[in-house]
Amino acid sequence: MRFTLKDYQEDAVRDVLGRLARGREDWRKQGAPSAFSLTATTGAGKTVMAAAVIEALFDGSPDHDFAADPGAVVLWFTDDPSLNEQTRFRLIEAADRLTHARLSVIDNSFNQEKLDPGKVYFLNAQKLGRNSLLVRGAPDKADGPQATMPAPDARAFTMWDTLANTIADENLTLYLILDEAHRGMKPPTQSARAERATIVQRLVNGAEGAPPVPIVWGISATVERFNEAMARAENRTTYPPVVVDPARVQESGLLKDDIRLDFPAESGKFDTVLLTRATRKARTSTGLWREYAEREGLPPESVVPLLVVQVPNTPSDDLLLTAFRTVQEAWPELVHDAMAHVFGEQSPIELGGFEVPHISPERVQESTHVRVLFAKDAISTGWDCPRAEVLVSFRPAQDETHITQLLGRMVRTPLARRIPGNDLLNSVDCVLPHFDRETAAKVAKALSGNRDRDDDGTGGGAGRRVLLAPVDMKINPAIPDAVWSAYDGLPSQTLPRKSARPVRRLGALAQALSYDGLRPDARKEAYDILFARLDGLLAQHKIQVAAASKGVLEVVGETIVAKVADGEIAEAGKFVELADERSVDADFRAAGSVFTKDLARKYADHLAAQDGDDDGLFDAHVKVAALAKVDGVADELDREADRLAETWFSTYRVEIKGLTDERRAVFDEIKGMAPTPRRIDLLRPRIRTEETEDAEGRRLDTRSLHLMSDDSGEFPIGSLNSWELDVLDKERGRPGFLGWYRNPSRPSEDAISVAYEDVQGNWRRMCPDFLFFHGDENNVRVSIVDPHGHYLGDALQKLRGLSDFAESYGESFHRIEAIARINESGLRVLDLKNAAVRAAIQTAASAESLFIGTHAEAY
8 A cells, every 4th residue: 555544544455355355265165245335424535545454455464464365356336437536546546556457447349258356347327228339239237138238349249247157167256346335226216217126226235137246335424324225135144334533533643623604694695795805815825835835745746725716506607707707806816717517518618708717526635726616516526625725605505415525525634634733724714605604503503523324425524623712822922931831731632553573563654764865774774683583483492383384394184985885984094295385375374464465475585595505584574474483472562672672762852853844744644553552742732723602602611721722812612511521620720820722523633632542442542631830930731621421332441541540641741630529419529649539440330430439539
């Protein structure tokens, strides 16, 4: 893979591969077709995950302990040919082993007896339509024999023939990937032609002489229809769906954190006024991104913001001409080809001296000369444009769905990562001239994931904010430098990975240190140290390695004799044969799953060089394969890799913190490639955006001495409930109060994040509510105070995570306290720096029992 997968992507890939392996086994042993789905919110990187899965399917994956399927054939199916082409380029971009030769688009000239193994074929629904050249000659049983159309000259096989032959070949396994799997899955209705199964359902269930597809994998942001259709299919086994947690996607930094909605506060026609405002926002965004690129040493055109103007399905010439003129007046430096459209009518729009050309949706992202894009609906299925920063929609208020679907295509972060501490660059703007506060609130509800209907592609997810009256907070000049110095030294935690490999982590760290010039020979040093440890393990386990080597070099079997007359079976004895090179190679590849493929290969070369014999490499492969079979060796190697990685992280902590945001993010990602939480440093916020009005438009109350503030030195407190406000005011009233920090509610570089395991054993991160700073400039004491409802389902798990955090980092804080409101008793506090309290938390049956028990006291 060319991309490093995010933790949730790794987990999803592992789960998908497990279901594919199970499906392959069920098909080969029992002839049972199967199906399952992958669902992930818009922007989660479903194509990147699919690329990793397909690579493993074709070539195997030691990291996921997945053996390649030499007969694998992948058929990628959608109802949109442009989406297929876009997906093909994305797969090539993501996976270095998925070359052009392995990815083939099926066109009307396609004519093969069967599909080839090791290839991905792209097919769209129109190619299986009754009038398509690919299927002419196949009887259309849904319309009767008379509906059969003659096959084109020189066509030996219809597409249905090719599929049937592929499925019938015992050496091949056909995997069908349904992209946007919810399409074509509506249940049958009674309308005249709707009784006929949709093309996709005929493909899945079999038609025109082709049997059902063996393994079906549906991918979509919303797969309910697909799952229901698979459950209705006869004789098809359905496996549990693979579901990607939207909160983990949001936490990854791949999606924008905030959506800012602008709308008129009074009745009237404000189209040109608000379009001018949107254009001004796009110009401002251009300057901000250019400044960021300059500060970070990135190319000036790293992010070229795009303004998207959404119009009704049948816009009048007057509307379009007015929009063209308004944009030109508000952004006079735009060049002549800076505006384009993606309307279904693909001809240029010529009005009033303007000529606005058509552009294919998939080309918008790369065509950075286009700065303003005119669109109607959601442009196209699967379209996304990470550089789209501002949307203005002239849709009426009742067209809420069209707006949210298009905006959902604009939520990817332009650099595929969160910009540390800058809420402004982590947001997207939406200007709605035809909405008011009530109708805008409906859009906000849909975009934040708080809606009653199924996910419709809006990209809404847990952790995203939708802001109606945002204000950007800057560094509060009233906060002493000593407070910021104390803030800089505070710890946070990574999110652990289930499938963490210490050797792989060390390799990634060595490469990063070398790339940034911090330790130029880090890769060689890492291998030398691991080789030395493996040499020691070879000597330490000499007897076990010798026994295992014998097993690698010998193939033991049994011979049985069956009597022809009565079928009685008698055991005739065992036999031993010498293993051939292919057998040894299979054991050596298995060692790659233990040591990692790269280390196993390099260590074999190291041993062969020491041997100097003509058979040195073969003998080395035997030794490495044997060593991998010895119990405890893998654990010893992992401990050595982990020890060295932690040493290097500690040695270069300050230098890493001084790198650019992009490179620092790489090191944070590597640090998180561990099975347990690891410490990372906090970064200072630069711009903090907060809501300043409530749902009715009333100004929110504020408090002073927050580390980030508006121009008046104030910070809004509308997000706090009554007892969180009680805690804030009590802490502000303590002697020596210097400042406070409302910890962001989502894990980020400027938030203290605490890892914990949920009830299913999955790792999550929580963000304690408050940091308080007391003392004086010579002695700043920092406290974590976290009010949290004891009745919430995750209360006990979060308490345990915070307790473990206090165990590890308690010396960095004056107090670490958890607070809950108990009805008659008021606020009660648990002191997590107290060892007895921490011990009680680990054995408690509920969070409530802790707060009403003897380990808590009045706050």
